[in-house]
Amino acid sequence: MLYKRHWDKQRVIDxxxxxxxxxxxxxxxxxxxxxxMETIEEHKNMKYVTSVERxxxxxxxxxxxxxxxxxxESxxxxxxxxxxxxxxxxxxxxxxxxASEPALEAWGEAVxxxxxLDAVFHTAAAPRKSKE
Numbered sequence: 001m002l003y004k005r006h007w008d009k010q011r012v013i014d015x016x017x018x019x020x021x022x023x024x025x026x027x028x029x030x031x032x033x034x035x036x037m038e039t040i041e042e043h044k045n046m047k048y049v050t051s052v053e054r055x056x057x058x059x060x061x062x063x064x065x066x067x068x069x070x071x072x073e074s075x076x077x078x079x080x081x082x083x084x085x086x087x088x089x090x091x092x093x094x095x096x097x098x099a100s101e102p103a104l105e106a107w108g109e110a111v112x113x114x115x116x117l118d119a120v121f122h123t124a125a126a127p128r129k130s131k132e
Contacts, residue, residue: 012037066101073104077111085117095121 002012016033019025025033038054074096081096082088088096099107107120114120 070099070101070104073101073108074099077104077108080108080111081117081120084111088117092117092121 002015007015078088078093078096081092096104110120
């Protein structure tokens with residue numbers, strides 16, 4: 001409908017940015033909206049995105065979301081550890097930077113009861129590297 005009212009692509013994107021800021025749509029509805037926008041763009045002779053490219057884009061979104069979640073967990077855990085144990089040594093920062101999501105989750109639970117920083121990282125989720 002916005003394209004029929006002669007809105008350009010950037011103006012539509014700007015509107016969706018505001019809508020995203022105001023509310024979170026269910027994943028199924030967000031997917032449906034983007035599929036409809038792609039269909040409209042294809043009909044308006046805008047850049048065509050092949051099915052292979054769409055699969056890659058979807059995969060990239062999923063990977064990006066997962067990476068962002070891990071980075072956020074790592075950052076939060078670092079703050080909690082610093083708050084509880086003081087400045088972190090290099091080995092602890094490296095572990096946090098390279099950790100998997102399960103390791104971060106295990107360490108996040110361990111931070112609540114571990115008596116020392118070293119004890120936090122002695123969980124089953126990930127082996128601890130040697131100290132520097």
